[in-house]
Amino acid sequence: MPVARTDTLLFSKDVGQRVIIEEAIARHDRSLHLETDVGNAEDKATWPAWQLVMAGLDSGVDNARRVLTRARQRGLPTLAVSSSPALVAHFQEGDLAQSTVHTRDLDRVLTELPRKGAGHRAPRRVVAIGAHPDDVELGCGGVLARHAMAGDEVTLVCLTDGGKGGSSSRRIDEAQRAAWYLGAHLHMLDARDGQLAQDRHMYSRLQDLVCGIQPDVAYIHSLNDMHPDHVAAHQLSLVATRYVPTVFAYAAPSMSTAFSPSHFVVLGESAEDKLRLVGMHVSQRDKAYMSDHQVRATLLRWGAQVRFEEAEAFEVVRQVVQTV
Numbered sequence: 092m093p094v095a096r097t098d099t100l101l102f103s104k105d106v107g108q109r110v111i112i113e114e115a116i117a118r119h120d121r122s123l124h125l126e127t128d129v130g131n132a133e134d135k136a137t138w139p140a141w142q143l144v145m146a147g148l149d150s151g152v153d154n155a156r157r158v159l160t161r162a163r164q165r166g167l168p169t170l171a172v173s174s175s176p177a178l179v180a181h182f183q184e185g186d187l188a189q190s191t192v193h194t195r196d197l198d199r200v201l202t203e204l205p206r207k208g209a210g211h212r213a214p215r216r217v218v219a220i221g222a223h224p225d226d227v228e229l230g231c232g233g234v235l236a237r238h239a240m241a242g243d244e245v246t247l248v249c250l251t252d253g254g255k256g257g258s259s260s261r262r263i264d265e266a267q268r269a270a271w272y273l274g275a276h277l278h279m280l281d282a283r284d285g286q287l288a289q290d291r292h293m294y295s296r297l298q299d300l301v302c303g304i305q306p307d308v309a310y311i312h313s314l315n316d317m318h319p320d321h322v323a324a325h326q327l328s329l330v331a332t333r334y335v336p337t338v339f340a341y342a343a344p345s346m347s348t349a350f351s352p353s354h355f356v357v358l359g360e361s362a363e364d365k366l367r368l369v370g371m372h373v374s375q376r377d378k379a380y381m382s383d384h385q386v387r388a389t390l391l392r393w394g395a396q397v398r399f400e401e402a403e404a405f406e407v408v409r410q411v412v413q414t415v
């Protein structure tokens with residue numbers, strides 16, 4: 092079952108204002124996540140998920156400023172909204188002047204709003220395929236956060252529910268939280284955890300799914316891995332992504348000594364996204380490789396290899412470029 096995602100964060104305590112904004116958002120094919128608590132809104136305001144972070148000035152000017160400032164520091168588009176001309180005028184004199192709007196102008200502003208990452212490059216469709224919940228977060232969570240911040244459309248595919256490593260429902264919930272954080276689509280497939288190699292029908296399931304997505308870039312398990320499900324997932328993914336122009340294979344904690352990366356992505360602030368994504372798999376926290384300490388150590392190890400700070404490392408399965 093694909094999971095619906097939300098692309099707009101709204102902090103608002105004012106019910107009347109909220110209804111006006113919700114209706115405007117729906118008219119523009121956006122989906123809203125509402126926060127009424129300023130602390131929660133501040134925390135979520137930096138998530139890569141959002142195409143837009145909005146705050147109602149009627150919920151308190153200082154509260155709105157706190158939420159929007161966090162989002163702007165992250166480089167996310169923001170809008171302060173009010174139905175009070177006085178509040179709009181007051182805010183338009185400050186540092187959020189460019190993004191303060193009266194509710195009656197909301198439709199026009201939403202129409203004209205530039206896409207997140209506009210000017211950077213054309214958006215890409217990205218798919219990341221893992222055998223279990225937590226695999227793509229461990230393997231390429233930082234890169235996926237960078238794709239999300241660039242405005243790319245990210246889809247996560249998890250081939251099993253991870254039932255051998257804990258409660259299935261809990262693990263699915265954790266995968267959904269990670270997808271939500273990224274603003275990604277999530278497809279949970281139903282192969283049996285631990286028996287992926289025997290699941291022949293999964294070839295066509297995965298292939299149909301990837302063909303429907305038409306990704307520009309795919310991230311898949313490496314063949315140089317000692318977990319049998321990961322090796323099987325690599326082979327399934329290799330077939331399913333054979334028409335995808337660019338395919339990278341990510342490292343897992345179970346990688347073999349043969350893992351030999353030649354593509355490195357420096358993460359910058361998305362190293363923190365990676366830690367948060369891995370941390371969402373609370374049911375797996377007793378495994379040493381899930382600790383903040385080991386996750387960061389791995390990022391620093393790859394970064395050091397190319398003389399940077401935190402990085403993720405990939406084997407290049409195939410890379411096609413149309414411009415140099």
Ligand SMILES: [Zn+2]
Nearest residue numbers: 222223226321
């Ligand atoms: Zn795994």
